[in-house]
Amino acid sequence: MKCAILCYNDEAAVFSWTKEEDDAVMARLNVVHEKWEKAGKLKPSIRLLPTSAATTLRKSDDAVLDGPYAETKEQLLGFYIIDVDNLEEGLAFARELTAANPGGAYELRPIMIYNQGA
């Protein structure tokens, strides 16, 4: 089962972490990453740049808007692509991420590849 784990957190808080705090969280997350990568279950992980760098194109009036699509309390900050046996295993991965991360939420969303791209 291919799945994306979408990582949500309060962007303002995450970008207010000191370098030491940020490094500590990353170090703990990396332990989890390595374990699942070794098992061959972790595919690419994507980190999204802050929402202030985002641009949104709306179909209805072809408006190009500065900022993310949705203004929310917590923002989508990145995602993992994983290939696990079942949802239970996906949740186990997400649970380890949660333990390593001081806040936020992880959404598991099954995915299918519809175009391999270049």
Added chain:
Amino acid sequence: MSDLAWIEGALVAARPQAVAALLRYFRDLDLAEEAYQDACLRALKSWPKNGPPRDAASWLIMVGRNAAIDSVRKRSKLTELPDEDVLSDGEDAEAAEADRLDAADYRDDVLRLLFICCHPDLPATQQIALALRLVSGLSVKQIARAFLIGESAMEQRITRAKAKVSGAGVPFETPGAVERAERLAAVAAMLYLVFNEGYSAGADQNERAALCDEAIRLTRLLLRMYPAEPEIMGLLSLMLLQHSRWAARFAADGSAVLLEQQDRSLWKSSLIQEGLALIDKAMRARKSGPYQIQAAIAGLHADAATAEETDWAEIEQLYAALELHTPSPVVTLNRAVAVSKLRGPEAALTMIEPLAERLDKYFYFHGMRGAMLKELGRAKDAREAFNRAIALANTPAEAAHIRQHLDALSVQK
């Protein structure tokens, strides 16, 4: 990280919005700060037990507001009747839960709080100190260390600055479009001052260098609230691109490394990517401004894999555009650097000679002039210019750099 550390992060992040909204309610800086402190104390008690609220800022505003109203009531029984103004919001305090906070209010609140720190009567250093204290919530001790002065001197400086802005009457009416634009420009300039304070730190001055991160954090906040302002995008982009080079700017012995000699693999690519994305986006609006132009120049440097690949032609054009926006001999001097790469030292020298009088006390002018003369083989004139530069050097690192030029001249002879 413990829960406590996470809570502290959330409190720091929510502070500008919370203090700014409390200032709108109470119209008094000290009261707003006190209310925020109170709310933080309650958060430290309640959040570990009940979990953090989804919207930390709203929670802090409501709790802070109620706490301050309580304490004003209590105090008033002991001393005098409360000021009518202070209690103007008192009646609906019970309905606070239902009180939806308007995002548009938020942005004007935060802008106002930042704008207060930009009072034109305050010298730059006081503006920065006040912003770091009021908006960022840094302790007086932290700020004093960043400025390399004593704590009591900094305390005095901040108290004086606060008294000045309080006496000046804080602008509470919702700003009109023109006024909002003026405030944004003043705030942008102040944030850039904070950044430059950090940028000018030496290799071993971590406390001071941290001001760069703080300026970036506050500018990100401002941009989240005003996401369509090209100059704010430009400012953030400029900061990110400049800051991306931090690790490469100093040698092991602490001396400064010039851009051309920097190890580009040490440049922080996440900051560069974000900076380039922002300037790209800003320029779509076709409302050019000095921050965008400077960011675009920094972007061209960041984008070059080696110093030789730098797009000097484009950089020269951008400096020409910057001259139109903000004419200054220093901008022309920078343009001349690009000209020297494109058309050689003679052309650059012709360009900077007319600046001699206005930049006579400017280290970089004489350093640049010396370098051009040296390239042209005019060793005697070059030596004179370098000697003048050394006399004007602001740091030992600057002087050391010129001395290398002088040494090279002696070898040439």
